[in-house]
Amino acid sequence: MSNEQMTSSETESTDDQPAPTPGTDGLADSTEARQTTGQTLLEAQDLDVYYGDEQALQSVDIEIPEKQVTAVIGPSGCGKSTFLRCVNRMNDLVDAAHIDGELLFDGKDVYADDVDPVALRRKIGMVFQSPNPFPKSIYDNVAYGLNVQGIEGDYDAIVEKALRRAALWDEVKDQLDSSGLDLSGGQQQRLCIARAIAPDPDVLLMDEPASALDPVATSKIEDLIEELAEEYTVVIVTHNMQQAARISDKTAVFLTGGELAEFDDTDKIFENPESQRVEDYITGKFG
């Protein structure tokens, strides 16, 4: 299968180490991971995306580093969600979508002919704008990825670990059999995050994960995202600039028409952007 080729480089394939054994790869592992921080994991080269005749992204070049939070901001309709959905090829599900250019994940073009999009999505987890848990039990929701990906291991332990990482365990440990839909909106979104990280993907894509939540739930999700970056490469789309400033290491600003206006360290973007248009956008002069 193509995913073997895709991950033949130094990063370990999740196929080889399917079940994250709880306890063994906690903090020790993540500090080790932090040392490699800065290596590019995702790279777009001259990426164009069209929906029918309409161009959604214009020659985007970006290098997203490993194990950091990269925020993607910009006005509505600027293509930030489109960019996110290119990374795990969710745009394949849209018939009219058409992609040009290269998008490299771990050095391999995800749009190459021999890449299986289903195998790709097993390495790249996704959290959506509005919480979308399945009408199944909390346990089955978290175990969903393990089941469909055929991961073997101690499901009870993996589910507990994922729920702990998602800061939900203490709230739901006594009701794992009750439906995921019985939780509040903020809890549902953390359940979706637990579901996404349970199979231990390399990248976590988040499409405005807090936009449907109240401020308390939002701040919980934000704390969580910063912690997750110790182990995962997080790319988060947000329309909330304060949120981007609070939680991200790098920020990409897309502007109308689907072009990437600027991409740099978050501090630099918010304090001293290169481009006047980005400064205008950040300071609220338009958008």
Added chain:
Amino acid sequence: MAAETQDKSADAGFGQVSRTKDVAFRLLALAATLIGIVALAALLLNVAVDAVGWLDWGFLTSPPHPNPYEAGFLPALVGSIAIMLLIALVTFPLGVGAAIYLEEYASDGYLTRFIQLNIANLAGVPSVVYGLLGLGLFIGLFNIGYGSVLAAAFTVSLLILPIVIISAQEAIRSVPDSQRQASYGMGATKWQTIRNVVLPRAMPGIMTGTILALGRAIGETAPLIMIAAPTTVFGIPNGPLSKVSAMPMQIYNWASYPQTEFQYGVVAAGVVTLLVVLLTINSIAIIIRNRYQQRT
């Protein structure tokens, strides 16, 4: 009604707005509802009263007889249930399979739209035409026997298949796309998504549609006449190829007898039995459906 009947002295200076049309429309809608319900209730009551004294254990467990006091319904009752079970076995997998293909797999091209349009048309084709098709196809071509259980079940299956497909499609379409996205985002294949996410969520709707279609099937007479099902058989069917009659056929037959005992008493007993079987099938299916709903 309190708002409408407010007395004029309560006018606080805002003026009054006429509710005449509100009240008139409300009464009209109530009348429309009552006409349907009252007519149905009167019909049921009439039949039920006629059936008193005729619908007894002997009627349900005996074969038909020329003497109305000894006439029984057993072969037609068993025949109808056997046909019904076969229809459910045939239409459920075929209907759900076709619906899944059309909703989840087929690309939205001319061919798909053409098929879609024709399924909708097929749902409106008169049942007697399906009878002719069944006669030509199952009896003429496949030679599975005039009036056999299989021929009857297959023919009526063709008749209700479009209804099952359309209602299953609607149920599948009503599954929110965010659920599919969540599943695909987890690295599920199409089949895993359909099996784990789409079907469980659509199943109550699919079952409701199938139940309604079966309700239509149990009352069908015309296609059975066309495939030469006998109006009266004296033994219960002992195999898929044996001759079968169904409840509506037997009732139709009795209604044409000269004796008034047949025309009123025996026919009424048959009709009540038919309705009870129909309601039983529906309730069983609804119970199954509710169980399913609770589990998901």
